Amino acid sequence: MSDLFYQKECSSTNDEISQVLLYPDSNFVGLYTFNQTKGRGQYGNTWISTAEKNLAYTIAVKTDSISLSDFMFNYYTAIAVRQYIAILTENTVKIKWPNDIILANKKVAGILIEKRKYNGENYFLIGTGINILQEKFDKISNAGSIFTQTGKKHDLQTVVKEFHQFLIEKFKNPPSEIEVLDGFNENLFRKDEISVFEIEGVRQNGIIRKADENGKIWIEFENGLQAFYHKEIKLLY
Numbered sequence: 001m002s003d004l005f006y007q008k009e010c011s012s013t014n015d016e017i018s019q020v021l022l023y024p025d026s027n028f029v030g031l032y033t034f035n036q037t038k039g040r041g042q043y044g045n046t047w048i049s050t051a052e053k054n055l056a057y058t059i060a061v062k063t064d065s066i067s068l069s070d071f072m073f074n075y076y077t078a079i080a081v082r083q084y085i086a087i088l089t090e091n092t093v094k095i096k097w098p099n100d101i102i103l104a105n106k107k108v109a110g111i112l113i114e115k116r117k118y119n120g121e122n123y124f125l126i127g128t129g130i131n132i133l134q135e136k137f138d139k140i141s142n143a144g145s146i147f148t149q150t151g152k153k154h155d156l157q158t159v160v161k162e163f164h165q166f167l168i169e170k171f172k173n174p175p176s177e178i179e180v181l182d183g184f185n186e187n188l189f190r191k192d193e194i195s196v197f198e199i200e201g202v203r204q205n206g207i208i209r210k211a212d213e214n215g216k217i218w219i220e221f222e223n224g225l226q227a228f229y230h231k232e233i234k235l236l237y
């Protein structure tokens with residue numbers, strides 16, 4: 001059964017989705033709110049969102065319905081969210097490795113993928129926060145919303161319904177791993193451009209060349225190519 005549930009207020013859609021995964025055959029079930037009070041980001045960070053301005057959404061997908069490796073599924077999710085926001089905004093949208101969604105140089109969406117077992121079934125919980133109408137952001141943050149970046153105000157209910165259908169379609173029809181990797185690299189933020197990175201507190205210029213099938217990013221420095229895992233390197237932008 002694929003359904004979409006709404007909660008007026010919710011701690012975290014990734015945590016509360018268990019309440020709506022009622023049957024062993026539940027798959028592609030979504031839960032959303034516009035008022036998430038304990039949003040979680042990657043690596044134990046918090047995800048803070050202004051009430052009634054942004055979308056917090058989680059879709060539960062059975063792991064055995066996905067043929068991609070975890071790294072590739074992570075990339076594929078970023079590709080799908082990127083594509084949806086590009087279609088919605090009619091703008092260029094990029095993926096900042098490993099899975100932040102960038103519109104006009106600001107992060108407008110973040111993705112948190114977790115694996116959990118409910119009713120004896122293993123699920124990917126794909127949580128996406130999309131900043132849609134929020135007007136003000138911390139000046140030093142790299143965050144923005146679709147509104148701050150395009151000047152357009154989208155209807156939250158319309159967006160979530162379209163987004164849910166879009167993701168179901170994508171997850172039911174995943175392409176090959178080669179296509180995922182190519183699609184990811186085609187939309188990689190700051191690929192082939194000189195950027196500033198921070199490695200163990202030291203700043204260095206380098207050029208992003210590619211993301212690989214093991215989840216690493218390859219960056220060219222003066223002394224050659226080097227590969228990094230997430231958190232080993234920070235792109236300053």
Ligand SMILES: O=C(O)CCCC[C@@H]1SC[C@@H]2NC(=O)N[C@@H]21
Pocket residue numbers: 011012013014015036038039040041042045047055056057058100109110111112127128129130
């Ligand atoms: O960029 C990140 O660190 C990931 C942020 C993910 C936020 C979304 S909002 C919906 C879902 N529920 C959560 O608590 N987190 C994810």
